[in-house]
Amino acid sequence: MLEISNLFVRRGASQVIRGVSCNFKQGEIAALLGSNGAGKTTLIESIMGLHPKDKGTIALRNQDVTHCSASQIARLGIACAPEGRRLFPDMTVLENLEMGAYLRRARPRVKENIEQVYSLFPALKSRADQVALSLSGGEQQMTAIGRALMSNPILLFIDELSLGLSPKICQDLFRTIRKIAEGGVSIVIVEQNAILALKHSQRAYVLESGKIVLEGPSEQLRNNEHVRQAYLGI
């Protein structure tokens, strides 16, 4: 689905992404782990077309998209629920969802997609006319994911899914994410919480200082000595 080879990205003077290679498969839940400052958000934003690349390639379904703009990437079907959710705080849940359907590919299906988002996240239906500002953290994350789904993505990044949310809310969100993946969407969960991410993903990458230092089936990484010491506190 998405294949990244030897990617280098700078932010200002610092080389933040330093030779990353990874791939994400259709219908799979993958996790991107790493501590604060490892470069996770920068990697996602680079794939989304928000940072120029110094070197390396990104291919989406064998099409070279390395230097595509953010709007081209969105049109090709990559969406993101960004770190911090970045909702429009004074707009209602429904209006926030509608904002996710600005692409032409999504417009004919707005009604249908809103119904689909409501069926995935019933809590949002009852909050439809409430402004985003008044939502709980969990509802805000649901709205951010729902907004991303409004563009009919084939690949969805969720940056810091669990941040600030209770274990119960996370559990519910992960269950819904599994449903979304079963519908054929590739999902990449970006997490500082390695325990959660490894529990709910099929494959994982560990990013440290802009490099992938480990990758493999999540089950296997859970038993990896380095992961246990550095991320699981065991």
Ligand SMILES: Nc1ncnc2c1ncn2[C@@H]1O[C@H](COP(=O)(O)OP(=O)(O)O)[C@@H](O)[C@H]1O
């Ligand atoms: N706007 C920016 N300008 C320059 N450097 C930045 C900027 N944002 C983040 N960085 C640097 O990039 C590195 C990776 O940050 P980030 O991608 O946000 O990591 P993560 O999401 O894993 O916490 C950090 O060292 C950070 O200081």
Ligand SMILES: [Mg+2]
């Ligand atoms: Mg981040």
